[in-house]
Amino acid sequence: MDTIEFLKELSNYNSVSGYEQNLSKYIHNVFQKYTDDITYDKLGSLIAIKNGEKNYQNIKIMLAAHIDEIGLMVTGIAENGSIKFTSVGGVDPRTLVAQEVIIHSEKEIYGVIGTLPPHLQDSDSKDNAFKMEDLYIDIGYDEVKAKELISIGDIITIKREFKVLESNTVTSKSLDDKAGVATLLECVKELKKLKHQADVYNVFTVQEEVGTRGAITSTYKIDPDIGIAIDVGFGKTPELEDADSIKMGKGPAITLGGNIHPQLRKKLIVIAEKYNIPYQTELDPGPTGTDGRSIQISRAGIPTLVISIPLRYMHTSVETINIDDIKNTAKLIARFISEIDSNNLEGYLCY
Template sequence: MNTRDLLTILSNSTGISGHEYFFSSKIKEVFENYCQSVYQDAAGNVIGVRKARKENPYKIMLAAHMDEIGLMVKNIDEKGFIYFTNIGGVDPRILLAQEVIVHGKEDLFGVIGAKPPHLQSAEEVTKAVKMEDMVIDVGLPAEKVKELVNIGDPITFHSSSSFLLNRYICGKSLDDRAGIIVITECLKELKRSELDVEVYAVATVQEEVGLRGAIVSSYHINPDIGIAIDVCHGETPDASKEETYSTGKGPVITIGPNIHPKLSKKIMDIAKEYNIPFQMDVEPGNTGTDAWAIQVTRSGIPTLLISIPLRYMHTTVETLNFNDITNAGKLLAFFIKKLEGELEVDNS
């Protein structure tokens, strides 16, 4: 299976924070194609190990989160309408008219509705509908809904990814299933080589609610270098150019206090050497990614962050260019190959 088709499979899979087990077996199958061993830790992180050819090698950790934002059942009223709350950063403005799946004792298809504009007051028409005023309608009587659905059941968006022109793809949860495909592309490139370093490919859990999977996996692995792969904001007409990056013009390399300066310089030098296009992101503090958690684990881990520009983040039509994924995977593979020998990550 080619990696574009694999990305659509992962995008269409459901796995909100805390419920990644819905599809983590698919990621294990992917990593098994490129790693000597694959296992899952107690938190649910999927960890693949690409062994080195020598004893006591340096350890490189690649981390991309597999969880997505979603919803959770909060209440069921006397007519069978389901009230809900969010898991992760859900913008209420995207919710009206969304199709969803309520994962109760059975998976139930539903739609999110609210009072139509025809019945709203003049004041209500001028305001965005709040999440607490929306309901999910699954078309069943209340007694049947309460038989099949419990408070706390997860709810996911029912959305299928699509290919656009010029190697663009859109769909839900490309944040950060695209990062997992970057890791896959890297592992595919590394499969052709024997390595002096040991590579840990990690699909982390619960990034959207607090970087939790990265915290425990980096503590367990204790790598010499940690590299987070995530998404950043792709440029759109309504967004600031200072805060967005061009899609299709290469992965984004972050610099700032969350990132080890010698590593960021090294990976940029490698990108130039191999003519891999890249962009730069200046982050003065918290990057809000797994890199933030990895950096301060144990006694500190030298960290990098590589991002894929993504339009319409945290919606069901997230959009990116697949060329950026391919280039990011190659860049990471060349970077890892260049690390054979001595790691120069001291702070002197």
């Protein structure tokens, strides 16, 4: 399946944290063509296993990309029929004004997010950012009809059409981290061309945006020798300093920080340079805001890497990414996996 086509399908699915089931089924159907076994953990994360060549150590490498997205949830219906809501995950209210939305009730209900027009705001309010409680969804119905169609707790997503821009770049909602999911598909395709000893556990984690929960349970279930979180990083825009961002189209960023196993990181860099795969460095001295932080401290501790795909406008409905970065990330991971075997694994895991 073409990378852009797959990423478009992923983005079009509603997969707000805690409500990822339909997307899991779609990913299951795609990956069963490329992997040897598919299972789930008890929280709902999907695990697609591609077996390696038989080896006495039974090496396990876990690749994690989260499938959940940020979204909204209905909290109330006002007397005039407008819908009040709250966030699921890190939603910035400033990005919501005038957005089209879909309320996922028994059937999809379309609406728009409105607020007080600027003409009616007092002078003190005009320069202030809107808060979540200032916003509402207008679906066109009065209170009685709205309550027939919509329930408290219904999930809401932004209605956004996937678009292809110039220079092999695309934009849509929820490319964080559906770009990571697309990377795993490209990676298993690459692995079909290579020999590898390790069994590769492609894990599509749930509820990352509300606390990296799926990574906790899936890592505990698998107990891998190496864990790699594939997520997105802050793509360079004019207002960002170079130290705080990574450049679009310049390859994946290999994270450096306390969450990262130093010897495995060095090996990634050797691989990138050996195969002329472009890469960047991302600094994150803390636990990282990815599944990597939960993978690392699971069980007795898992040697962990985090690889970031540059993405602009994170946690908005116009997230933007370069397809070449996805493909280069996949190549880097596949080549790394192909060079891990029973003769060198112990040496790489030493500090």
